[in-house]
Amino acid sequence: MPRWGMVIDLDKCVGCQACSVACKEENNVPHGSPEEQQWKREIYWHKVIAATNGRYPQVSTQVIPMPCMHCDHAPCVTVCPARATYRREDGIVIQNYRRCLGCKYCMVACPYGARSFNYKEQEEEEYHHPDLPPDRSVWGPWPYPTRTHGVVEKCTFCFHRIDKGLKEGKKIGKDVVPACVEACPANARAFGDLDDTGSEVARLLSTRRPIRLREELDTKCKVYYLLK
Amino acid sequence: MSLNFTTIEGKSRGYNTLLAILIVLSVAGFVSFMVSYIEGHQLLGSNNLIPWGMPIVVAIYLIGLSAGSLILSSLTYVFGKEEYRPISRVAVFLAIVLIFGAMVGIGLDLGRPEKTWRLFMFFMLNNMRSMFAINTILYGGYFVIGLVYLGSIFAGRSKMTKMMGMIAIGWAALVHMGTGAIFGFVAARPIFYSPLKPFEFLAAAMVSGLALLMIAIVVVFKYTKREYDQKIIFSLSRLLFALIVGLVVIVLIDKLTHVYPPDREATIWLFTGPYAWVFWGLQVGCAYLVPLVLLTHPRYSKSLKGVLAAAILVVIGIFGERFALVIPGTAYPLPFYPGKIEGIWGATGTFPITFVETLMSLGIFTLMGLFFILGLKYMELLPVTETKEENPRPA
Numbered sequence: 007m008p009r010w011g012m013v014i015d016l017d018k019c020v021g022c023q024a025c026s027v028a029c030k031e032e033n034n035v036p037h038g039s040p041e042e043q044q045w046k047r048e049i050y051w052h053k054v055i056a057a058t059n060g061r062y063p064q065v066s067t068q069v070i071p072m073p074c075m076h077c078d079h080a081p082c083v084t085v086c087p088a089r090a091t092y093r094r095e096d097g098i099v100i101q102n103y104r105r106c107l108g109c110k111y112c113m114v115a116c117p118y119g120a121r122s123f124n125y126k127e128q129e130e131e132e133y134h135h136p137d138l139p140p141d142r143s144v145w146g147p148w149p150y151p152t153r154t155h156g157v158v159e160k161c162t163f164c165f166h167r168i169d170k171g172l173k174e175g176k177k178i179g180k181d182v183v184p185a186c187v188e189a190c191p192a193n194a195r196a197f198g199d200l201d202d203t204g205s206e207v208a209r210l211l212s213t214r215r216p217i218r219l220r221e222e223l224d225t226k227c228k229v230y231y232l233l234k
Numbered sequence: 235m236s237l238n239f240t241t242i243e244g245k246s247r248g249y250n251t252l253l254a255i256l257i258v259l260s261v262a263g264f265v266s267f268m269v270s271y272i273e274g275h276q277l278l279g280s281n282n283l284i285p286w287g288m289p290i291v292v293a294i295y296l297i298g299l300s301a302g303s304l305i306l307s308s309l310t311y312v313f314g315k316e317e318y319r320p321i322s323r324v325a326v327f328l329a330i331v332l333i334f335g336a337m338v339g340i341g342l343d344l345g346r347p348e349k350t351w352r353l354f355m356f357f358m359l360n361n362m363r364s365m366f367a368i369n370t371i372l373y374g375g376y377f378v379i380g381l382v383y384l385g386s387i388f389a390g391r392s393k394m395t396k397m398m399g400m401i402a403i404g405w406a407a408l409v410h411m412g413t414g415a416i417f418g419f420v421a422a423r424p425i426f427y428s429p430l431k432p433f434e435f436l437a438a439a440m441v442s443g444l445a446l447l448m449i450a451i452v453v454v455f456k457y458t459k460r461e462y463d464q465k466i467i468f469s470l471s472r473l474l475f476a477l478i479v480g481l482v483v484i485v486l487i488d489k490l491t492h493v494y495p496p497d498r499e500a501t502i503w504l505f506t507g508p509y510a511w512v513f514w515g516l517q518v519g520c521a522y523l524v525p526l527v528l529l530t531h532p533r534y535s536k537s538l539k540g541v542l543a544a545a546i547l548v549v550i551g552i553f554g555e556r557f558a559l560v561i562p563g564t565a566y567p568l569p570f571y572p573g574k575i576e577g578i579w580g581a582t583g584t585f586p587i588t589f590v591e592t593l594m595s596l597g598i599f600t601l602m603g604l605f606f607i608l609g610l611k612y613m614e615l616l617p618v619t620e621t622k623e624e625n626p627r628p629a
Contacts, residue, residue: 046281046583055580057573070571081422087360087367088352105359107352108275108345110285111366117422119568119579122282123345126274155274156345219570222496223421 021069028189075227263597293339302443516554
C-alpha cells in the first residue's frame with residue numbers, strides 16, 4: 007500500500023498562489039467574499055502564508071504553501087466523534103460530509119488550521135475542469151460529494167485524481183498529481199509514494215534535509231518542506 | 235427528623251407573568267435557532283479560527299453548575315447532613331434541569347444537529363477515542379442517573395437513594411472532568427492544553443454549583459415565604475470559601491505552567507490582549523478575589539446580603555472563566571512557522587456578539603427557568619411551610 011506524501015521546495019516557491027487557485031478550481035471550493043475573508047469564514051483547502059523574521063533592513067520573509075498535512079497521527083482523526091474524518095489505507099486523511107455533524111472539534115484540534123467550516127449554503131460553481139469532458143451530462147455529478155452548510159471540509163490530496171489514475175494504471179506522481187502540484191509554475195512541488203524508494207519525493211527527501219511544520223507536536227505529517 | 239415536601243400553588247400573578255416571559259423568550263430562542271439552522275452559522279459569531287462560540291460557553295458553564303449542584307445534594311443523602319435536607323430535592327432537580335440546558339447548548343452549536351444520533355451509536359458509528367464521544371456516554375448516563383436519583387427520593391426509598399447518591403457523585407465528577415478533558419487534551423491550542431484542565435473544571439463546577447444553589451435557596455425560600463435556618467447559608471459559605479481557594483490554586487498553577495515556555499504567547503495575549511478584561515475582571519476579580527474578600531470580611535461574611543453577593547459574583551465570574559477559556563483559547567493564531575505570520579493567517583480572531591447567538595443563548599437559560607418553575611409547581615420539591623399563609627411566587 008502506498009503512503010502518499012508531498013514535498014515542497016521553498017527555494018523554488020515564489021508565492022504566486024497558483025496552487026491555491028488551482029485547488030479552488032479543482033475541488034469546487036467556494037471563493038467567498040472580502041468580508042468573509044476578513045471574518046475568517048472563507049473556505050481554504052490550501053493557503054499560502056508568509057512568515058517574517060528580523061527587522062528592516064535585515065529581514066527575510068519566507069513564503070510557505072500549506073495544504074492539509076495529512077498527518078499519520080492526525081489529531082483531527084483522533085478527536086472526531088462521528089468518524090467523519092478518517093485516515094485511508096494510503097495515508098490520506100479525508101472528510102466525509104455525510105457523517106460530519108459540525109461539532110468543529112477537529113478545527114480546534116488541527117495544529118495547521120487546515121480545516122474550514124461551511125458557514126452558509128455554498129453556491130455550486132462551474133469551474134473549468136480539464137480532466138473531465140466539457141459536457142457535464144456525460145460524467146454526471148462532480149467527482150467529490152456535494153457539501154451542505156454546517157459541515158467541516160479540508161484538502162483531500164485530490165484523492166479523486168489518484169483513485170482514477172490508479173484504476174487507469176497511470177503512474178501516480180508522474181502522470182497523475184494533485185491539482186496544486188500540477189499548477190505550480192516553478193515545479194516547487196512533488197507528489198508521490200513516500201515508501202517507494204524510486205519515487206521523486208523519496209529522491210528529493212534524500213537530497214536536502216527536509217523539515218515538517220510543527221514537528222514538536224509529533225503529528226508525523228506527510229508534507230515535507232525543503233528549506234532555502 | 236421528618237420533613238414534608240410540597241408543591242407551590244403557582245396561581246399568583248407574579249408566577250404567571252414569569253411563566254409568560256420565560257415562554258416568550260424560549261420561543262424566541264427556538265426561532266433564532268431555526269433561523270441559524272436554515273441560514274447557516276454565518277449568523278453566529280464563530281469563524282474558522284474561533285470555531286466554538288457562545289452556546290459552548292453556556293454549555294460547559296451549565297454542566298459545571300449541574301455537576302456542582304448534584305454533588306452538593308449528596309451531602310444529605312449520602313453523608314447524612316440533616317441540616318441540608320430542605321434543599322436537597324431542589325438541588326437534584328436543578329442538576330437535571332441544568333444538564334438538560336447544557337445538552338441543548340451543545341446541540342445549538344452543532345452545524346448539523348440532526349445527525350446527533352450518530353454520537354449514540356457507541357462503538358459502531360462513532361469513534362470511541364474521541365473525548366467528545368466518551369462524554370456522550372457520561373452526559374447520557376448522568377441524565378439517567380439524575381432522573382433515577384430524583385425518582386428514588388420521591389419514592390422515599392432511603393437505601394436506594396443513598397446508593398444512587400453515591401453513584402451520582404462519582405458520575406458527576408466524571409462528567410465534569412470529561413468536559414475538562416475535551417479541552418485539556420487538545421495539544422494544538424496552548425491555552426487549552428493542560429493535564430490540570432479536568433481538575434480545574436471539577437473545582438469550578440463545585441464552586442459555581444454551590445454558589446448557584448445558595449442563591450436558589452435564598453430566592454426561592456424568600457419569595458415563597460418559607461422559613462429556613464439561615465445557618466445553612468453560612469455553613470455553605472464556609473464551604474464556598476474553601477472551594478474557591480482550591481480553584482484559585484489550580485488556576486494559578488495552570489496559568490503559570492502556560493506562561494513558562496514553550497507556547498507562552500497565547501497565554502500572555504490572554505493576559506494583555508483585548509480579552510484581558512474578561513480574564514482579570516470577570517474570572518480573577520469577580521469569581522475569585524471579591525468573593526474571597528467578602529467571605530473573609532468580618533462584617534459581610536456574617537450578613538446574608540454579603541454572602542449572597544459573593545455567591546452572585548461567583549456565578550457571574552465563573553461564566554467569565556468559561557468565556558475566557560473557550561473564546562480567547564482559540565483566538566490566538568496558530569504558530570505554523572517561526573516568525574511573524576503576515577496577513578489574515580497571523581491575525582488574532584475576533585468574536586462578534588451577534589443578535590441571533592445572544593437570543594439563542596438567552597433561550598437556553600429561559601428554557602431551564604421554565605422547567606424549573608414548572609417543576610416547583612408540579613413536583614414536591616420544597617419543604618412545607620409552618621406558616622400557612624400561602625402566597626407563592628418563586629423566582
